[in-house]
Amino acid sequence: MATFSPDLSKPAVFLFRRDLRLKDNKALALASMHKKLHLVYVLDPHREHQGGASSWWLHHALKALVKDLKKNGQCLSILVGETAKKVKEFCEENQVSQLYAARGYSPIERDQDAQLITLGADSKAGALQTHFELGNYLFEPEYACKTDGSPYLVFTPFWRNLCKKGFAPLHALDVALPKQKGESPNIDTLGLLPTIGWDKQFYECWSPTESSALAALEQFVQINASAYKDQRDIPSSPGTSRMSPYLAFGQVSPRQIWIACTEAFGPLSKIEKKYPGVYTYLKEIAWREFANHLLFFFPRTSKEELRVSFQKFPWKKQNQKGMQAKLKAWKAGNTGVPIVDAGMRQLWQTGWMHNRVRMVVASFLVKNLGLDWRYGAAWFMDTLVDADIASNSMGWQWAAGSGADAAPYFRVFNPTLQGERFDKQGSYVKTYVPELSDVPLKLLHKPWELPPMELAAAGGYPGPIVSLSDSRKQALARYQQFKDS
Numbered sequence: 070m071a072t073f074s075p076d077l078s079k080p081a082v083f084l085f086r087r088d089l090r091l092k093d094n095k096a097l098a099l100a101s102m103h104k105k106l107h108l109v110y111v112l113d114p115h116r117e118h119q120g121g122a123s124s125w126w127l128h129h130a131l132k133a134l135v136k137d138l139k140k141n142g143q144c145l146s147i148l149v150g151e152t153a154k155k156v157k158e159f160c161e162e163n164q165v166s167q168l169y170a171a172r173g174y175s176p177i178e179r180d181q182d183a184q185l186i187t188l189g190a191d192s193k194a195g196a197l198q199t200h201f202e203l204g205n206y207l208f209e210p211e212y213a214c215k216t217d218g219s220p221y222l223v224f225t226p227f228w229r230n231l232c233k234k235g236f237a238p239l240h241a242l243d244v245a246l247p248k249q250k251g252e253s254p255n256i257d258t259l260g261l262l263p264t265i266g267w268d269k270q271f272y273e274c275w276s277p278t279e280s281s282a283l284a285a286l287e288q289f290v291q292i293n294a295s296a297y298k299d300q301r302d303i304p305s306s307p308g309t310s311r312m313s314p315y316l317a318f319g320q321v322s323p324r325q326i327w328i329a330c331t332e333a334f335g336p337l338s339k340i341e342k343k344y345p346g347v348y349t350y351l352k353e354i355a356w357r358e359f360a361n362h363l364l365f366f367f368p369r370t371s372k373e374e375l376r377v378s379f380q381k382f383p384w385k386k387q388n389q390k391g392m393q394a395k396l397k398a399w400k401a402g403n404t405g406v407p408i409v410d411a412g413m414r415q416l417w418q419t420g421w422m423h424n425r426v427r428m429v430v431a432s433f434l435v436k437n438l439g440l441d442w443r444y445g446a447a448w449f450m451d452t453l454v455d456a457d458i459a460s461n462s463m464g465w466q467w468a469a470g471s472g473a474d475a476a477p478y479f480r481v482f483n484p485t486l487q488g489e490r491f492d493k494q495g496s497y498v499k500t501y502v503p504e505l506s507d508v509p510l511k512l513l514h515k516p517w518e519l520p521p522m523e524l525a526a527a528g529g530y531p532g533p534i535v536s537l538s539d540s541r542k543q544a545l546a547r548y549q550q551f552k553d554s
């Protein structure tokens with residue numbers, strides 16, 4: 070194993086990526102041992118998370134980071150352009166030969182890592198030594214492989230293997246940065262804020278700072294974690310942690326989440342026996358690791374079906390007759406199916422959607438409308454504040470039946486039954502589809518059964534863009550035909 074012995078008297082660069090935090094950041098902790106340290110962020114036009122909602126989050130996360138750094142007597146250099154090229158230029162200008170960063174796992178980040186190594190090798194300032202440390206995950210994707218080195222395709226054995234091998238972090242890392250002169254640039258000039266009025270409405274829902282992430286985590290662990298198993302499927306309940314955007318931008322680390330739970334409830338073995346809610350929650354954190362494991366070993370799955378047999382599936386395209394209008398209605402939350410519309414409107418209004426409803430709207434798009442899952446995945450990447458290429462690809466391919474550990478294609482969610490089961494009092498639908506506020510509960514999830522006069526009173530709420538039962542039958546027939554061919 071190579072020993073780590075950089076010359077600490079020489080200046081170093083720490084490159085912030087999707088780890089916009091000062092606490093529990095391994096690469097930053099190592100970099101901070103240098104006497105002189107430059108902190109750098111590169112706004113790369115090829116980044117995966119460049120959707121409108123992610124850009125909104127990034128804008129505020131960078132602002133918060135700059136503020137936190139200023140309090141500690143440091144500043145952030147922001148470079149705009151291709152990551153490797155910009156970092157190389159910066160290192161040459163500042164005579165730096167040591168670079169620290171979190172390792173990247175997505176296809177784009179892995180290319181960046183490779184380029185940083187190649188470009189750095191012939192830097193004018195002398196070969197640039199790169200130190201990549203465990204990124205925004207609990208463990209490296211290779212760690213969780215089977216004994217023969219191959220990746221897992223099913224979550225349960227992946228999880229069992231992890232529990233057997235052991236991986237749980239024991240403590241968070243301290244970071245003490247050296248002081249540094251200089252001013253950070255004005256984040257407003259980066260043009261990250263969307264111009265469509267999201268700023269105000271998102272700001273009412275989120276506080277994208279590292280300290281807010283930790284406060285929200287503490288509150289979740291104290292109040293909601295033990296009831297997570299019972300509450301996590303109820304979209305109107307604050308039963309889930311809403312850690313996803315903080316995790317996506319690394320303002321909280323999964324290690325900090327794990328440690329917060331084990332400090333409050335004990336080791337995993339005790340949690341499994343005594344706190345089923347917390348155990349289920351920690352397994353969800355491991356689902357995120359599973360998504361990273363899959364994307365790492367199958368990088369094509371952000372664009373292509375994981376199951377090769379599905380690559381010829383006849384997904385409908387938006388240029389087919391009537392499909393553009395259907396896709397538009399889905400995006401706008403005007404499908405006439407209340408739980409689907411509530412989810413899509415929650416997404417537009419808050420930049421986030423409850424997991425149960427993500428599954429319902431995804432199933433509706435790929436099965437009832439028969440549309441290509443990539444349209445849905447692209448829309449989510451654009452509108453989710455937690456947009457994450459690994460979890461999003463896995464989630465969409467799960468719904469499409471084409472991914473690892475996926476719902477079988479013939480499992481078509483019935484949105485009416487999903488609504489009646491998980492939004493029993495209708496409060497979720499009524500929050501986001503206020504036109505239906507006066508509809509009696511027994512018809513709230515199927516307003517098309519209302520008498521015409523009452524339906525007319527529902528403020529122009531549309532009729533369903535497809536018949537749920539016919540479209541279900543058509544989806545199953547499409548699948549059967551595909552299998553037979």
Ligand SMILES: Cc1cc2nc3c(=O)[nH]c(=O)nc-3n(C[C@H](O)[C@H](O)[C@H](O)COP(=O)(O)OP(=O)(O)OC[C@H]3O[C@@H](n4cnc5c(N)ncnc54)[C@H](O)[C@@H]3O)c2cc1C
Binds near residue numbers: 312
């Ligand atoms: C079609 C579809 C698309 C999705 N796209 C994304 C995405 O772009 N980004 C994203 O972070 N999640 C995505 N998910 C997974 C999941 O919906 C969100 O992680 C979750 O809703 C976030 O809310 P939370 O933080 O309150 O979750 P909690 O229930 O509190 O869970 C805690 C954490 O565990 C992880 N987690 C939970 N469920 C999953 C899951 N099914 N897959 C992977 N990790 C999970 C997340 O990091 C989450 O923050 C998607 C799911 C589906 C079905």
